[in-house]
Amino acid sequence: MAKLTKEEVKHVANLARLAITEEEAEKFAEQLGKITDFAEQLNELDTTNVEPTTHVLPLVNVMREDVATKGLDREVMMLNVKEQEDGQVKVPAIM
Amino acid sequence: MTLFERSAKELQADIKAGNLTIADLTKEAYERVAKLDGDVQAFLASNEEKATAQAAEMDKVPFEERGPLFGLPIGVKDNIVTEGLETTCASKILEGFMPIYDATVVKKLREAGMITIGKLNMDEFAMGSSNENSYYKTTKNPWNLNHVPGGSSGASAAAVAAGEVPFSLGSDTGGSIRQPAAYCGVVGMKPTYGRVSRFGLVAFASSLDQIGPITRNVEDNALLLEAIAGLDANDSTSANVEVPNYAAALTGDVKGLRIAVPKEFLGEGVGEAARQSVLDALEVLKGLGATVEEVSLPHSKYALAAYYILSSSEASSNLSRFDGIRYGFRAENVNNLMDLYKETRAQGFGDEVKRRIMLGTYSLSAGTYDAYYKKAQQARTLIKADYDKVFEDFDVIIGPTSPTPAFKIGENVDDPMTMYANDILTIPMNLAGVPAISIPCGMENGLPLGLQIIGKYFDEATIYRVAHAFEQATEFHKQVPQIWEGK
Numbered sequence: 001m002a003k004l005t006k007e008e009v010k011h012v013a014n015l016a017r018l019a020i021t022e023e024e025a026e027k028f029a030e031q032l033g034k035i036t037d038f039a040e041q042l043n044e045l046d047t048t049n050v051e052p053t054t055h056v057l058p059l060v061n062v063m064r065e066d067v068a069t070k071g072l073d074r075e076v077m078m079l080n081v082k083e084q085e086d087g088q089v090k091v092p093a094i095m
Numbered sequence: 096m097t098l099f100e101r102s103a104k105e106l107q108a109d110i111k112a113g114n115l116t117i118a119d120l121t122k123e124a125y126e127r128v129a130k131l132d133g134d135v136q137a138f139l140a141s142n143e144e145k146a147t148a149q150a151a152e153m154d155k156v157p158f159e160e161r162g163p164l165f166g167l168p169i170g171v172k173d174n175i176v177t178e179g180l181e182t183t184c185a186s187k188i189l190e191g192f193m194p195i196y197d198a199t200v201v202k203k204l205r206e207a208g209m210i211t212i213g214k215l216n217m218d219e220f221a222m223g224s225s226n227e228n229s230y231y232k233t234t235k236n237p238w239n240l241n242h243v244p245g246g247s248s249g250a251s252a253a254a255v256a257a258g259e260v261p262f263s264l265g266s267d268t269g270g271s272i273r274q275p276a277a278y279c280g281v282v283g284m285k286p287t288y289g290r291v292s293r294f295g296l297v298a299f300a301s302s303l304d305q306i307g308p309i310t311r312n313v314e315d316n317a318l319l320l321e322a323i324a325g326l327d328a329n330d331s332t333s334a335n336v337e338v339p340n341y342a343a344a345l346t347g348d349v350k351g352l353r354i355a356v357p358k359e360f361l362g363e364g365v366g367e368a369a370r371q372s373v374l375d376a377l378e379v380l381k382g383l384g385a386t387v388e389e390v391s392l393p394h395s396k397y398a399l400a401a402y403y404i405l406s407s408s409e410a411s412s413n414l415s416r417f418d419g420i421r422y423g424f425r426a427e428n429v430n431n432l433m434d435l436y437k438e439t440r441a442q443g444f445g446d447e448v449k450r451r452i453m454l455g456t457y458s459l460s461a462g463t464y465d466a467y468y469k470k471a472q473q474a475r476t477l478i479k480a481d482y483d484k485v486f487e488d489f490d491v492i493i494g495p496t497s498p499t500p501a502f503k504i505g506e507n508v509d510d511p512m513t514m515y516a517n518d519i520l521t522i523p524m525n526l527a528g529v530p531a532i533s534i535p536c537g538m539e540n541g542l543p544l545g546l547q548i549i550g551k552y553f554d555e556a557t558i559y560r561v562a563h564a565f566e567q568a569t570e571f572h573k574q575v576p577q578i579w580e581g582k
Contacts, residue, residue, distance in 0.1 A: 009453065016411060016456040017418070017433075018449055019441035032454055039400045042470045045477065052472030053479060055302050055332070056528030057289050062331040076195045080422035089420060094432045 003033040097579065098123045099261040103163055103315045106261075110166065111158060117166030117210070121150035124168040124212045127259045131578060134240055135257045136232045137250035139173050140181040141213040149210055156208075163318050163342075165208035169262040170254045173214040174221055174297040175306065177201050180211070184297050185229035186219045188443030189423040198295020199330065200264060200306050200323045207322040212260050216250035219445045220414065221271055221299045223247050225502070228447045233504060236278060237576040238542050242501040245275030251309050252279035258579050262319055263309045268299050269402055270496075270521025272307045273533040277496035277545020280535045280574065282316045282562070283309045287553045288528035289334035291320075292327035298413040300406035301332075303525040312572055313534065313563040317341035320555060336553050344556040345563040350384030352561065353489045359395040360494030360520060369495040372537030372544045377493065379568050380561070390489070392481040397474045398523040404458050404471035405526075410448075411455025417443065475526045482527040486551045491561055495520060496533040496545030520547065530555045534562045535571040543574075 006022075009029045013020040020028070074087055083090040098120060101109070109115040125143055132138050146168075153166050171177060174184045176194035178201075183189040197205070204211065218228035226234040226249030234250040236242040237257040244253035248265025252275035255263050265272040267285035276283025284307045291306045298304060308319035324338045356377065361370050377387050419425035419439030426438035444452070458467040485492060497520060524531045529549055536546035546565070550558040566572050 004457070008457075012453045012457045012460070015460070016452050017415070017436040017440055018444070018452065019434075019437040028450060028453060031450060032457070035403060035450075035454055036457075036467075039404055039467060039471075042397055042400050042404075042474050045394075045397060045470075045474055047470060047473035047477075050473040050476050052469055053475040054472060056479060057332065057334060059289075059332060059334075064328065072195060079195055080192055081420075082425045091420060091432050092429055092435050 004029050004036060097127055097258040099127070099258045099311070100575070102312055103167055103261070103318055106167060107161075107163060107165070117154045118147070118150045120166060120168055121146050121210055121212070124260050127257070128212070131257050131259060134235060134578065135237055135253050135259070136234045137215055137254040137257065137259060138170070139183060139185070139214045139216055139231060142180050142211050143213075146210050146212055153208060153210070162207055164262075164322055167209055167262060168212045168260050169204060169209045169264065170212050170215045170251060170260040171201065171263065172248050172251050172265050173217055174266060174299075175200060175264060176295040176297065177211060177214065180214060182214065182297075183231070184220045185217045185231055186444065186448070187230045187424055188417045188439070192423045196295065199292035199327045201295065203323045209262070209322075215248075215254055215263060218247035218249070219448050220297070220410070221247040221266055221268055222410070222447050222451055224270065224274055225504075226250060227504065228445060230445060235504070236501045236542070237578045238280065239501070241503055242542060243278070243504055245278035245501060247271040248283070248309065249275045252276050252281050252283060255279070255281045255309050255311060256576060258575070261311060262315065264306055264323070265309050266296055266304055266306050267525065268303045268406060269525050272309060273496050273521050273531060273545065273547060276309055276533040277543065278501035280543030280571075280576075281309055281311055282313055282532065282534050282572075283307065284316055284320055284532045284555065284558070285524065285530060286320060286324065286555055287334070287530040288525075289332055290324050290336070290530070290553065290555065292325070292330040292333045294327055294329035298409075300409035301413065302409060303406060305525075313559060313566050314342060314345055316532070317345060317559045334553070339556050341556055341559050344560045346560060347564050347567055349380060349561055349564045352380070352385040352491070354380060354385050354387045355390040355485050355489035355492045356387060357390055357392045357395070357485075357492060357494060359392050364519075365495060365498040366539070368500075368537065368539035369498055369544050373493065373495050373546060376536045376546050376565060379565060383564055383568060388489070390485050390492075392485065392523065394474065394477045394481050395523055398478055398526055399519055401471040401474040401478065402522045402526060403454065404467050405475065407451040407455035408458045408468050409455070411452045411459065414448070414452055419443070478523050479527045482523075482529055490551075490557055492549040494547050496547040497521075500539045500542035500544055524549055528552065530558060532558050532562050534566060535574070536565075536569075537571065538574070
């Protein structure tokens with residue numbers, strides 16, 4: 001795996017919805033490169049036939065009865081919304 | 096001195112005897128904060144008005160209706176949501192955010208009758224080990240104000256160490272309760288993954304995060320864990336395992352206890368004082384009838400790399416909810432919706448958070464997923480297997496919590512790798528999901544050192560028994576920072 005380039009960092013920042021300047025892309029490329037270099041040591045491990053662990057507890061499909069319950073009031077949910085109109089969230093133009 | 100020198104049991108006895116009221120305790124907390132927090136800088140939002148009113152009401156409750164923590168003050172880490180009390184995760188992106196419900200642990204604190212004094216500073220979104228990554232302030236170590244309190248629950252440990260509150264809640268994703276507890280000379284427990292509900296804990300890495308108690312002594316810690324633990328319908332990863340009476344486990348008896356000491360925990364990079372304090376502690380426990388044997392956790396060295404891939408990957412997904420639309424900071428003067436997302440996040444997150452979001456996004460991308468994310472999950476399997484194997488033959492594993500005492504503010508901050516190495520003794524336990532505590536076990540240059548005791552899944556009771564036996568046999572927990580007496 002090669003070092004992260006500035007272009008790759010800009011691509012990742014776009015995927016992560018982070019605005020980024022040229023200088024930042026350069027700085028992060030260097031810092032992230034150090035971390036991915038460090039992560040390369042995992043390649044020393046033989047992981048043939050090793051199952052990945054997503055979770056430490058033996059939990060599968062925690063179910064509950066399919067009964068509708070009341071959620072939070074709309075008024076309460078709108079308390080932290082900066083811009084709103086008639087009980088709806090307002091955002092800038094999509095295009 | 097402060098009233099908070101006393102244990103929960105002693106405080107309750109004083110209240111019952113008529114020497115103290117709950118209102119006195121709440122007042123004491125705010126007086127201590129007023130006197131010391133200018134130096135320590137632990138608190139973000141204050142709950143003074145509500146807490147004072149609540150205390151006056153609670154003094155009227157008959158004694159027979161009160162539990163062991165009733166009326167006692169507590170501070171809550173700022174990534175745990177508290178209805179009507181600002182919760183920011185120490186990030187600009189949540190500035191002014193007023194939660195509309197309580198986290199399950201906060202609900203449980205209320206049921207136990209505890210009084211929330213305020214919210215405690217942290218590294219932004221719990222990413223860091225010094226509290227220097229807070230957008231709002233840098234919390235100081237009460238033992239030496241030029242040093243960090245650790246992190247990410249740095250202020251949770253500092254507030255207890257400074258005697259501002261006798262109890263606090265922290266969260267631990269890679270050592271964020273234990274390392275600050277060690278740095279500040281207090282008791283901090285990371286419970287088994289699933290022991291405590293995460294509902295209302297702002298998620299960093301969902302498969303690793305766990306809320307836990309920070310206190311001045313082991314018994315108080317056991318009481319607080321019992322109050323917050325248990326199955327919760329709102330967290331499908333909370334475990335359906337009975338919560339024992341932890342305080343009843345504090346028998347002082349460790350005869351025949353089998354202690355494993357991993358050679359990896361006392362090797363290169365561990366300071367001489369930290370090493371010696373652990374060896375001395377093992378002698379104390381041997382003197383009480385425990386046996387000690389060296390073991391190996393051969394995959395420990397891979398924990399840090401696996402942790403950074405996995406925690407950052409989970410964080411990149413969890414933190415996608417912060418987009419400026421429904422709560423928190425919202426960027427202005429933008430052209431369209433995409434710009435709003437990008438500008439809000441660019442202006443709202445600090446560099447460490449951005450770094451981890453990007454590392455996680457990269458690790459999960461097509462083309463790198465197998466090499467990074469899947470490989471790290473496989474490493475996690477091997478690390479977990481190390482612990483399973485040792486626990487076949489031993490009751491607890493013991494080592495240092497941190498290789499050194501608290502470092503100076505500004506000392507490590509420019510080099511991410513140095514900061515990451517600080518977490519190496521604490522991360523494998525989160526990957527394995529096992530419980531672990533840090534308790535005071537020594538001093539170096541006027542700063543505390545921590546002893547780490549790791550237990551089997553859901554066996555916090557044995558950890559508490561060992562920690563309590565050690566505490567009763569030693570004097571470390573009685574030491575307090577000079578700041579207690581004022582400047």
